[in-house]
Amino acid sequence: MRIAIFTDTYVPDVNGVAITLKHFTDYLEEKGHEYIVFAPKSSKETRFSSQVHRFKSLPLFFYPECRLALPNMLRVKQALQEFQPDIIHIATEFNVGLCGLHYAKKMNIPLVGSYHTNFDKYLQYYDIQFLSKILWRYMRWFHKPFRKIFVPSYDTIESLRKKGFTNLHIWPGGVDCELYTPNYSQEKIREKYNIKEKYILSFVSRLAPEKDIDTLLKIANQLPYDLKGDVRWLVVGDGPSKEEMMAQAPSNMTFTGFLSGKDLAAVYSASDLFVFPSATETFGNVVIESLASGTPVIGAKSGGVKNLVKHNVNGMLCEPKNVESFISAIQKLLHDEGLRQSMSKEAREFALTQTWEAIFDRLLLDYEDAINVDKYQLLA
Numbered sequence: 001m002r003i004a005i006f007t008d009t010y011v012p013d014v015n016g017v018a019i020t021l022k023h024f025t026d027y028l029e030e031k032g033h034e035y036i037v038f039a040p041k042s043s044k045e046t047r048f049s050s051q052v053h054r055f056k057s058l059p060l061f062f063y064p065e066c067r068l069a070l071p072n073m074l075r076v077k078q079a080l081q082e083f084q085p086d087i088i089h090i091a092t093e094f095n096v097g098l099c100g101l102h103y104a105k106k107m108n109i110p111l112v113g114s115y116h117t118n119f120d121k122y123l124q125y126y127d128i129q130f131l132s133k134i135l136w137r138y139m140r141w142f143h144k145p146f147r148k149i150f151v152p153s154y155d156t157i158e159s160l161r162k163k164g165f166t167n168l169h170i171w172p173g174g175v176d177c178e179l180y181t182p183n184y185s186q187e188k189i190r191e192k193y194n195i196k197e198k199y200i201l202s203f204v205s206r207l208a209p210e211k212d213i214d215t216l217l218k219i220a221n222q223l224p225y226d227l228k229g230d231v232r233w234l235v236v237g238d239g240p241s242k243e244e245m246m247a248q249a250p251s252n253m254t255f256t257g258f259l260s261g262k263d264l265a266a267v268y269s270a271s272d273l274f275v276f277p278s279a280t281e282t283f284g285n286v287v288i289e290s291l292a293s294g295t296p297v298i299g300a301k302s303g304g305v306k307n308l309v310k311h312n313v314n315g316m317l318c319e320p321k322n323v324e325s326f327i328s329a330i331q332k333l334l335h336d337e338g339l340r341q342s343m344s345k346e347a348r349e350f351a352l353t354q355t356w357e358a359i360f361d362r363l364l365l366d367y368e369d370a371i372n373v374d375k376y377q378l379l380a
Helices: 016-031 073-083 095-106 119-125 129-143 154-162 186-192 213-222 242-248 261-270 285-292 323-334 337-351 356-371 373-379
Strands: 002-006 034-040 052-055 057-060 063-069 087-090 111-114 148-151 168-170 199-204 231-236 253-257 273-276 297-300 315-318
Touching: 002 016, 002 073, 002 095, 016 034, 016 285, 016 356, 034 063, 034 073, 034 095, 052 073, 063 095, 073 095, 087 095, 087 356, 095 111, 095 129, 111 356, 148 154, 148 356, 154 168, 186 199, 186 261, 199 261, 199 285, 213 242, 213 323, 231 261, 242 253, 261 285, 273 285, 273 323, 285 297, 285 337, 297 323, 315 323, 323 337, 356 373
Parallel strands: 002 034, 002 087, 034 052, 087 111, 111 148, 148 168, 199 231, 199 273, 231 253, 273 297, 297 315
Antiparallel strands: 057 063
């Protein structure tokens, strides 16, 4: 199969979309499928690849880590004519996505796309809710020509159906269960971050308002006094809210900065609990990484997180922004080691069913269905 991917974010960007697409292109190479990617130039250094076409870009004003690309339309057209893709997959709705939409229509190439980000919820955190109606009008127009729209959770399907979207199909995220395992040394993490406390609680994310860092800080600051002295928080990540968080954080909260690979995996593995109050996730990559590491998750009962966390099985779900509920869940699991160990086992077993290879195998079958839509219509 020959696949053209249009995306406004790609490695070395660090976010769910970029990471998922990198796993996907690695899978395509391994399986012998041909692909090309159209993406913005990154602010970070990137290695040259003839399969990845990059364009000049500017940072988005409200989300600097994402880039607004300026695609060279003639160059895109020439690349598509030379490559002759069987299908175009659009992963984002900005300029590169629009470019892919234009040429899929113009060149009559089967078109599918994926929906990864709850932009509507993001608007609330940046006080620009007045754009909501315009946003959804644009999103419906943008996705209407897609033969299939892939979304990461059933919760997202229901939300988009209410907004008038059709042709929705599940494409969940996966996890690397060889990288993320329970087998890293907790002692090394304790030594690295000088942790003397009995328990380690972690949070991994872009440090920004839409991840509900306000609730996280309230949880950490309002833990009962007798428990607070037994807990060390490890906050992994970077972002526009980092300095503000550090100013408000309790003394038992350590900011590690951005981590990746085995350094990140070791933090998950060393943690007794992963606490994640974000209610804006369509999937929750950090959640499934924690589960693969055998670390139970206390998360917001919202979006994709509630499809990953099975309440009282591999973690606990709390009402979004309900600080008391999160604190109660933390107390319960830290005081019940048997339950915590049971959840750890269930977390790992669940993650082992969510391998990238199985998920991408299913996606290629969906591609074939989308490519054959015209044939089915002719036969009918």
